[in-house]
Amino acid sequence: YPGKAPHSEPEVQILLALAKELRPHTWLNVHSGMYALFTPYDHKAVVPNTSDARAALRMLQRIKELICQQCVVGSGGHSVGYLAHGTGTDYMYDVLGVPMSFTWEIYGDENATFDDCFRMFNPLGKQQFDEVVNMWVDALLHLFELLPTHPATGPVFRNVPLVKQDAEAAAAAVEDSGDTVMPVASKSAPTAAATQQQQEAEQQEDEVEGDN
Numbered sequence: 001y002p003g004k005a006p007h008s009e010p011e012v013q014i015l016l017a018l019a020k021e022l023r024p025h026t027w028l029n030v031h032s033g034m035y036a037l038f039t040p041y042d043h044k045a046v047v048p049n050t051s052d053a054r055a056a057l058r059m060l061q062r063i064k065e066l067i068c069q070q071c072v073v074g075s076g077g078h079s080v081g082y083l084a085h086g087t088g089t090d091y092m093y094d095v096l097g098v099p100m101s102f103t104w105e106i107y108g109d110e111n112a113t114f115d116d117c118f119r120m121f122n123p124l125g126k127q128q129f130d131e132v133v134n135m136w137v138d139a140l141l142h143l144f145e146l147l148p149t150h151p152a153t154g155p156v157f158r159n160v161p162l163v164k165q166d167a168e169a170a171a172a173a174v175e176d177s178g179d180t181v182m183p184v185a186s187k188s189a190p191t192a193a194a195t196q197q198q199q200e201a202e203q204q205e206d207e208v209e210g211d212n
Helices: 010-022 051-066 088-094 117-121 126-149 154-177 192-211
Strands: 026-031 034-039 072-075 100-107
Touching: 010 088, 026 088, 026 126, 034 051, 051 072, 051 100, 051 126, 088 100, 100 126, 126 154
Parallel strands: 026 100, 034 072
Antiparallel strands: 034 100
């Protein structure tokens, strides 16, 4: 059901609000019906000719080599055989500027007849289901590993080691100066000495009240 108008359905409104709030670097739209790794566009048969789009395409080609050799790679509009208008992947890329907007087709039975839609779009049996899940979990982990190769996320990951180096340098400077960093005791877990001091003070107060 496409809805009465763009963004008319509540689940779409929730996703749109989250995307506007979080401003993600990656959008992953999961489908079934074939094995494919798609970039924009869905509504026209081309891949955007930008450095971001070319980097995203290289990432998908690498995942194909490692995980899904049978996968088609490219734009959905060029590879599926028809154009799809108003898709979330194209909206995320063109309107919200999400640099890595993908559609993954994670399963398809080419031998299934059109009368057997369930078999066409879904793995049959637990063993086949587990194989599909494990395969695409591996693909997702490889996608995470490839994020530093993309222009939009590379600088973020390149800065991570610098943070670690700065922390190590600061620790070394403290050690060289002879200063000692003392741990802060938790307020919810007082030390044994503090507890003993409190007990002694309370005992003294009881004795004073008894004398009075």
